[in-house]
Amino acid sequence: MSLSGLPVLLRLAGRPVILLGTGEAADAKRRLLERAGARVCDEDGEASLAIVAIEDDGEAEAAVARLRERGVLINATDRAALCDFTLPAIVDRDPVLIAIATGGASAGLAAALRQRLEALLPAGLGNLANGLKAARAAIRAKWPEAGPRRRAIGAALASGGPLDPLAEPAPDAVTAWLEASGDSSETRLVRVTLASPDPDELTLRTARLLAQADRVFHRADVPPAILNRARADAARHECAAAPREPGPGLSIDLEMAR
Template sequence: MHSLPVFLRLTGRPVILLGNGEAAEAKRRLLERAGATIVGEDSEARLAIVALDGLEPVVARLKARGILVNAVDRPDLCDFTLPAIVDRNPVLVAIGTGGSSAGLAAALRQRMEVLLSPKLGELAMLLHDAREKIRQAFPDSAERRLAIARALMPGGVLDLDDPFEEDPFWIDDLQQGADWGLAIIRLCSPDPDELTLKQARLLGQADRIFHRADVPAAILDRARADAVRIACDAPPDAPGPGLSLDISMGNE
């Protein structure tokens, strides 16, 4: 992973923007949408965006002051890049290519716009407003996370693929779910791009991953970052609560 994606709250904060023309105006519109205060080069700020010809000296001056810089069309000079964004407020999906191709990021954004429901933001607010009720129903944080994951998965009470309609009893329905147990994945290839859709979905949902030593790291990287990885020689007898995966190569 070449960069760490982060979401910065810029409301009321100064950001230096230098340049003219459409490239600079596009960045201005983006900063204004984020609530930033746009300032000049001599102002105090932590971030700067530079859209100028012959920008190297300006970038050098800004970096000498400890300012993180985005140099438009110069990824080699960038401390950060600006992603293509799918906005379902408060849900944001950011797509980055490390500055290699803004066109590719834009094309991916257009595909994501079609895939993601326009009501996704309403669903996020529903979950936000119900946080205290969910905590009361599931005092244990691990059980709470599992219940929400069950609700959002295909066929769940908050299935992302279904038209969203608020059900006043959906929190009660969360408590009907049972522990998921252990799922088995036998890999036909060490290439993560050859995972089936079901295997990729299980990797994204699992709480812990039991795996043989020869399972490639590239496969394990497709799992949730917070999922526990446990190397073992055989499937576990007691995998624990939630969803566990046992992964091995298909020749086992």
């Protein structure tokens, strides 16, 4: 399975973005760009991005062709085949932003998922993010090495942890966590037997272990789709068996059920 696109967050404050079109669709895109601080301009503007929200197909295609000749990256509303980039549905818990995209397959599906997440995520989630940012120096001082620091943060943010992001932590939760936290440098090797090659059938425990692991040892028949559930920077090692001394931190040893 490959990505249909690379999700990125663009800093648009003060930068020009071309917006073409009138009506509800164009108005919605204008509001979105203004919230991001972009400077909305017409087709003559010197911009690298453009949103074409023109209703007439012929006019929209002509505008896309003109802009593409200039090397401008384009989003054409409701015309996925003409898009260089798409605009996701957004859940905003500033500074936390969650973008939901379907590659242009269904804006309705993206909107439905956004509504579910809006109900799930606490209003104070942004305060937790800001608290972690403010405590960055203190966190580094407590756990100077990257591995223990990552594991300590992961454990705190896990379901039921002191900083569980879905549980509306108290305003002083980060400070209280730092004062109470112990050592996170222990070595662990967890062996997991997979009952199915389908990543959607991973148990919650296995999914959490993969998300936290520093390295993953696996047999050759473990599907890439399951390995992709591990952190992107977790080392992968295909082997017949995990070593007796796998290294510091959390290691996962994956094999398929026979």
